[in-house]
Amino acid sequence: MSLLSIQDLQVEFSGFKALKGVNLGIGDRELVTIIGPNGAGKSTLLDAIVGKSPVSKGKITYQERDITNYKPHEIARMGIGRKFQNPNIYNDLTVFENLLLALKGSHGIFAAITSKLTRLKRHKITSVLEQIGLIEYAGTKAASLSHGQKQWVEIGMVLAQDPSVVLLDEPTAGMTPEETHATGEIIQAMSEFHSVVVIEHDMEFVKQIAQRIVVLHQGQNLAEGTVEQVQNHPKVMEVYLGRERIAA
Amino acid sequence: MTQVLPGVQESAFPRKLALMAGIGFLIFAVFPLLFGEFQISFLGKLFLFGSLAIALDLVWGFTGILSFAQGVFFSLGGYAMGYYLKLNLTAGSSDYGGNLPEFMVSNGLEQLPWFIAPLQYFPIAMVAMVLVPAGFAYLIGWFIFTSRVSGVYITIISLAIASALNTFFVSQQAYTNGTNGLSDIAPLSFFGAKIPPIGLYWMCLVFTTAVLIGAWWLTKSNLGLILRSIKENEARVSFLGYNIASYKIFIWTLSAGIAGIAGGLFVALNQFISPVYMAVPFGTQVVIWVAIGGRGTLIGPLAAALILGQVQNYAEQITQDWQLIIGVLLLIVVLFIPNGLMSLVPKQFGQAKSPSKSNSSHSDAGYLQAQLVDWITPLQKLIKTTLTIVRNNRPRC
Numbered sequence: 001m002s003l004l005s006i007q008d009l010q011v012e013f014s015g016f017k018a019l020k021g022v023n024l025g026i027g028d029r030e031l032v033t034i035i036g037p038n039g040a041g042k043s044t045l046l047d048a049i050v051g052k053s054p055v056s057k058g059k060i061t062y063q064e065r066d067i068t069n070y071k072p073h074e075i076a077r078m079g080i081g082r083k084f085q086n087p088n089i090y091n092d093l094t095v096f097e098n099l100l101l102a103l104k105g106s107h108g109i110f111a112a113i114t115s116k117l118t119r120l121k122r123h124k125i126t127s128v129l130e131q132i133g134l135i136e137y138a139g140t141k142a143a144s145l146s147h148g149q150k151q152w153v154e155i156g157m158v159l160a161q162d163p164s165v166v167l168l169d170e171p172t173a174g175m176t177p178e179e180t181h182a183t184g185e186i187i188q189a190m191s192e193f194h195s196v197v198v199i200e201h202d203m204e205f206v207k208q209i210a211q212r213i214v215v216l217h218q219g220q221n222l223a224e225g226t227v228e229q230v231q232n233h234p235k236v237m238e239v240y241l242g243r244e245r246i247a248a
Numbered sequence: 249m250t251q252v253l254p255g256v257q258e259s260a261f262p263r264k265l266a267l268m269a270g271i272g273f274l275i276f277a278v279f280p281l282l283f284g285e286f287q288i289s290f291l292g293k294l295f296l297f298g299s300l301a302i303a304l305d306l307v308w309g310f311t312g313i314l315s316f317a318q319g320v321f322f323s324l325g326g327y328a329m330g331y332y333l334k335l336n337l338t339a340g341s342s343d344y345g346g347n348l349p350e351f352m353v354s355n356g357l358e359q360l361p362w363f364i365a366p367l368q369y370f371p372i373a374m375v376a377m378v379l380v381p382a383g384f385a386y387l388i389g390w391f392i393f394t395s396r397v398s399g400v401y402i403t404i405i406s407l408a409i410a411s412a413l414n415t416f417f418v419s420q421q422a423y424t425n426g427t428n429g430l431s432d433i434a435p436l437s438f439f440g441a442k443i444p445p446i447g448l449y450w451m452c453l454v455f456t457t458a459v460l461i462g463a464w465w466l467t468k469s470n471l472g473l474i475l476r477s478i479k480e481n482e483a484r485v486s487f488l489g490y491n492i493a494s495y496k497i498f499i500w501t502l503s504a505g506i507a508g509i510a511g512g513l514f515v516a517l518n519q520f521i522s523p524v525y526m527a528v529p530f531g532t533q534v535v536i537w538v539a540i541g542g543r544g545t546l547i548g549p550l551a552a553a554l555i556l557g558q559v560q561n562y563a564e565q566i567t568q569d570w571q572l573i574i575g576v577l578l579l580i581v582v583l584f585i586p587n588g589l590m591s592l593v594p595k596q597f598g599q600a601k602s603p604s605k606s607n608s609s610h611s612d613a614g615y616l617q618a619q620l621v622d623w624i625t626p627l628q629k630l631i632k633t634t635l636t637i638v639r640n641n642r643p644r645c
Contacts, residue, residue, distance in 0.1 A: 072487050073486045073489050073491045090476070090477050090481065090484075093476070101470075101477055112474055115470045161489065
């Protein structure tokens with residue numbers, strides 16, 4: 001039984017079908033990588049899962065509960081965390097404050113007013129800072145970080161939420177090769193405790209982390225399997241031919 | 249276990265800030281004893297305008313909701329107090345026949361409307377002064393914020409509310425006395441003793457100080473963090489599990505409640521309220537105080553209300569076109585100091601940072617420089633800093 005399962009999912013934007021029936025199952029502590037050409041509907045799929053884009057048909061089940069078209073904050077509280085494509089962190093706040101904001105716990109108003117920075121919270125934030133390697137930047141305003149570091153803060157915010165399912169939309173976009181590699185290690189460590197879904201373009205990176213790959217094309221499942229299986233899949237070769245060659 | 253994280257502040261009691269606020273409070277409490285009655289009342293009003301501006305700063309400066317309807321909530325609180333004082337004056341004098349205010353008589357009402365009658369009792373009037381504006385704000389807020397209306401549309405709605413309510417109060421001549429508003433009202437008194445102007449002034453001062461401290465404390469808590477995040481990127485906060493709508497409704501309602509009390513005190517001081525304070529021009533004035541003082545600074549809007557009020561007072565004596573002077577001032581601020589007057593004050597000032605903590609050696613030079621900009625106790629800080637540097641560089645055995 002999958003932790004998160006998506007059945008025949010369709011998403012429409014004023015007549016345009018971005019997703020035409022996608023199926024996907026993610027097991028507990030499984031690492032799934034989604035690839036596909038531009039416009040395949042990868043980001044839309046994540047948008048639909050977190051409640052950002054309305055689902056017109058199909059079903060999303062999480063922990064055997066139908067969560068289709070729930071509100072974003074409800075889905076987030078259930079334990080699905082999302083990292084967006086562009087770093088979406090709070091530039092005005094320090095790295096520490098960004099993580100404090102994301103920290104799992106009560107999200108009510110009075111809890112927010114009366115909450116104190118307990119030792120437990122400090123400890124939790126410190127451990128996230130260690131995982132993303134930014135411990136010495138705790139007090140730095142997020143605005144003054146490099147692009148790669150911002151991406152890590154964003155990943156850290158998802159970790160601080162302590163979700164069961166982590167959705168990462170292009171976590172390595174704009175990173176140097178070294179940063180990309182380090183990110184791969186962060187993600188692999190993450191998958192020991194969380195189910196992780198990664199959207200990626202960089203095939204080198206996909207090879208580093210991938211266990212199971214799902215290929216989307218024009219809003220539909222195209223293929224699924226290991227790196228080798230997918231690379232040698234006739235349909236995948238056809239789709240990528242003349243665009244970017246998948247074999248890197 | 250607790251690791252020292254560089255640059256992360258421990259939440260400590262802001263001694264410096266409290267001291268400054270205490271001194272300021274004492275000056276404003278004692279100084280007016282030298283003034284005449286008019287100046288005392290005038291300063292009291294400016295303080296109430298200041299608390300109104302602080303309340304708007306919570307909504308606009310911190311949460312990013314620009315509203316021109318702050319005057320509406322102010323007036324609703326003001327009318328609650330106004331009716332209370334009006335009814336108590338009328339009850340005492342039998343000139344107009346019973347306890348019906350003269351404008352109701354002249355407009356053909358024969359008895360006190362049921363929705364105004366309870367306001368003749370002090371406790372009910374006091375509760376209404378807070379709950380009517382807050383309840384009205386909650387209702388509007390619920391509709392606006394749960395329907396995901398955002399940005400400039402909220403501002404437009406606030407303009408519409410201000411205009412609509414103004415028109416409504418003007419049109420209900422029999423109940424509100426229209427454009428004339430409530431005048432010729434009883435002075436506020438406790439147990440039969442009339443409160444002198446200086447007493448009212450002190451009430452305003454204490455109220456505004458409480459609003460300032462309360463707002464400061466709120467915005468320093470996690471709530472402040474969440475509000476600032478909503479302002480910067482509200483979609484992202486909801487993906488962290490926060491229900492943005494409820495946060496917005498909360499701060500919007502709180503702000504209206506503060507405005508209501510300010511309005512009530514204003515009527516006690518001013519002896520007059522009219523729909524003018526609901527209309528867009530007054531709402532715009534509140535926005536101007538916040539913009540000129542500095543959004544998200546709390547003390548800035550208060551200072552701007554005090555200073556601009558005085559400027560306006562003098563400008564009015566010189567020329568009828570005093571609004572031109574305020575307008576030019578606003579232009580200058582928007583063009584040259586977009587973050588308001590508070591952005592001219594050195595950063596270090598007013599921040600609750602304890603000097604010897606959490607500063608690693610790599611930033612000693614910058615740290616020294618930052619401390620020198622502080623113009624409160626530069627010498628003391630310099631000595632402290634030098635001592636720290638000397639101590640850090642001492643050879644270890």
